[in-house]
Amino acid sequence: MTVSPDAPHDYPPGQHPSLPPPPTSTGIVGWLRGNLFSSLFSTALTIVTVWLLWLLISNLADWMLFDAVVSADSQAACRALDSGACWAVIAARLDQFVYGFYPEPERWRPNLVFVLLIIALAPILYDRTPARKQLLWFSAAYPFIAGWLIYGGIGLTVVPTGMYGGFLLTMIIGITGIAASLPLGIALALGRQSDMIAFRILCTVFIEFARGVPLITLLFVASTMLNYFLPPGTSFDLLVRVLIMVSLFAAAYLAEAVRGGLQAIPRGQYEAASALGLSWWATTRKVTLPQALKISIPGIVNVFVGLYKDSTLVVIIGMLDPLGIARAALADAKWNGLSTETYLFVALFFFVSCFAMSRYSMWLERRLARGEAQ
Amino acid sequence: MTALAIWRQESTRFVALQIGGVLLIFALIAWLLGNVAANFAALDKTFGFGFLWELPANYDINQTLIDYSAQSTHLRAALVGLLNTFLVAAIGIVLATILGFAVGALRLSENWLVSRLASAYVEFTRNTPVLLLILLWHGIIINTLPHPRQALSIADSVFLTNRGVYVPKPLFEDGFLYVLAVFFAGLGATWLLCRRQRDTPARRLSVAVAGVVFSVALAAIAFFLAGNPIRFETPALRGFNYQGGLSLIPELVALTWALAFYTSGFIAENVRAGIMSVDCGQTDAARSLGLPRIRILRLIVLPQAMRVIVPPLTSSYLDLTKNSSLAIAIGYMDLVATLGGITLNQTGREMEAMLLVMAVYLLISLTIAAFMNWYNNRVRLPGR
């Protein structure tokens, strides 16, 4: 028998107005019950997790923030002031972490390059940028402009590559590697799919070789052996050799990601294009490659993020990337022993940039999927 | 045929392009090798692998799974390095799999807090460079564990120091062989009995359990009859370090832990993608049959998910093995550190040493890739 709490009359069957849901299943309380306390096991898990989190965060916060020292002259001075982390080493060496040993009067050049990078990336990454077509021309010219600004040459004093270090070096290796490996990787993927046996074999051999060896061995080759492959008396700069190796390495992984996309395209697309009389190049350029790239965006961004993180390996061949600067700082009599602080700072930098890249890729995927939704 | 005619017709164009491409590549390779020969001649270098077995290594290695001394050859040093690589890879793979599967399952938990924490874990491990994690863990380990003279001890037989973790080493005497034989005989008999119960799974399970318990009991009796043929060598502090027992150097611990930590993030994502790829209709049907959640996972979801999980899983394992080459950064003597490091430096044979190192890694990768192909072919859904 239905009971209506407010109205004085009976309702015909099926006409009773809906009652509000029980108060314990909506709002905050409802959410808590559903997500955190849904069963006995879940409740226990929540309590244990909250307690562990509390322990971890309070201790970490004490060490990292409340007891930390931000400005001091040396580690001994830090210890005298407080017992937490000694971030003073970062403050004292911040210039080196960011620019390496780039001479101070010329530091406006890397700054300018960074600003221009944002402008150059905007039309590529975001399709609703104003004046996109014009900016794309700028993006195409950007690598040369940036190279000229950073290295010098006409009109600017030359800054040799041995002086680049810190985050500047990471960005140089990362961005150049990404830009150079993308066309190469796509070419390799197309070659591996090709009907021409010779190219297919050559591309497969190269890809399997590059994917089978660790990057550090290729970097050792770059630093010790690559000069033997050049005519006697010539030598490339170490940074150029490293960029070549890193790009080739990333191109192989990229080729596999793009190949996955190419294989995911239904055969009907190839057949329809061939029925329309499109040549191989026209088919690739207008039909298959756009679709393949769209499908393999997560894979491609994974490769890019991996390349960016792998740029830290150059510390092992003696280049001063952020890890190398951290070690050089630890070699100084004043700052020895602060390995945790310096490494955590570098970790923070990488975490922020890699996280941004992967979030961008997720946004891009959603964006492109929206375009496809009917 | 004129060049234009060759270009116009597709079949000949194909052949011409391929011949041209191959010739170009060969010309490039010939030029590169010619430069190498010229450079070597100018520097009076020779190319040959004789140094591996002719020269003594002259350096000591801190962790050797086989006999090795400073007078052994470079080849033996390389072998020690290779075994160290395999050790790190094996332990790392096991740890990473356990962690990865656990975190992947937690990510799908109904508890919001737990799944968010698992997400945060995955994001953290996937966005930090592995070299950084290795250096960080190494620094933490050697700075938090105490000096041998103030070692942490568990039950006075396991010792934790910043030189390593020391556990008692079991020394097997002759009688132990019989104990092992008895145990395996019992297991074999159990297996045979289980095969006969193929059609009744419930009875098979109870037969299996009973069989194993019985084998253990028999082995224990054999143990006592043989006069307790096992001795433990406990580590003891003598002078500077603990001697005796089995030891795990902190570099090994830091390396395996950092690699496992790093790779578990990727594995967790794979596991989550795999589990989510199983049609939810399967879970719905299982629930409507009244199966509890754990059995749904074990009997229905996981077997189907494995098809999607295993290929990226093997490539994660391969990545872990290749990342173990970063051991050189903390002083763990793996293949790259012995052959590609100290040997390369002391003998000056960069080309030979590096070629050998790359060839070994290539062999490992190709083996794992071949296994993956075989597995894919075995579990492939027909018609796809």
Next chain:
Amino acid sequence: MKRILGIAAAGLLLAGHANAATLDEVRARGHLQCGINTGLVGFAAPDDKGVWRGFDVDFCRAVAAAVFGDADKVKFTNLTGKTRFTALRSREIDVLSRNTTWTFSRDVDLQLTFIGVNYYDGQGFMIPKKLGIKSAKELSGASVCIQTGTTTELNLSDYFRANKMTYQPVPVETNSEALTNYLAGRCDVYTTDASGLAATRVATDNPAAHVVLPEIISKEPLGPVVRQGDDQWADIVRWTLNALIAAEEHGVSSANVRKLATGTSNPEIARLLGKSELQGRARLGLAPDWVVKIIAQVGNYGEVFGRNLGPDTPLGIARGLNGMWTRGGLMYAPPFR
């Protein structure tokens, strides 16, 4: 990019000229490319402003002063123990000034030329004082931090085997890693050249808490290195070192070199500073006042030593074997005649 193409083109033209003269290369480049340590206090370490300073750094500057007349025309390449020789042989650097020990195998088998010894050193052991060890013979079973790819590694193995002792090696790549491990207690003993030990001791919080054991178990004559086969360049670098030593022997320092260059009664100093003709100097392509430039901008050997390693620095190393031959040391330059 242009530079690469230019060098590649020049290289193709020069293909076949394997021993291009280093002096011409350096002159064409406009600066000296010098290989130094990645960070060793006293020998090569960056200060807070990122300027590299040290004993080895000063030698590089001296060579730059000799060739260009300007000690600042030098750029540095940081090299680990592993990469130093390949960088030199592949022409990436012109001279290696990185506390490198002169040994038979390096000279002969690796085809390098050591142009002299600028620091007579020996391998020693450093240990925390509280362990109470008084001699290296008591070190059996210890964990020893050792830099890979160095002669110290080989000497350590030989010494412990000869004295029937065992040890646990803790391999590291650089000095700063070694220091980190040593201070954390990962190893009991740090072994390297005694000068390196002094530098490392200084880098600790409390140098007095660490002691260098009395045993010196090897000879480590440290000196700058150049490629084999380029005698002109080797001569320039060798005689730069000799000029530094000879200047101290004859009392020429950065304070009085300019005055002595205008006029002196000592014929050896006159030849050294270019006041009278030094037969053969033109063959090396050096200016007559090349030594004046060196001493004025860098100082003589004693000044270089005192500025970087001497008793007034935190390292506080005594001259000892590195003193002048006239005062019982081994620093002895051939005559400038």
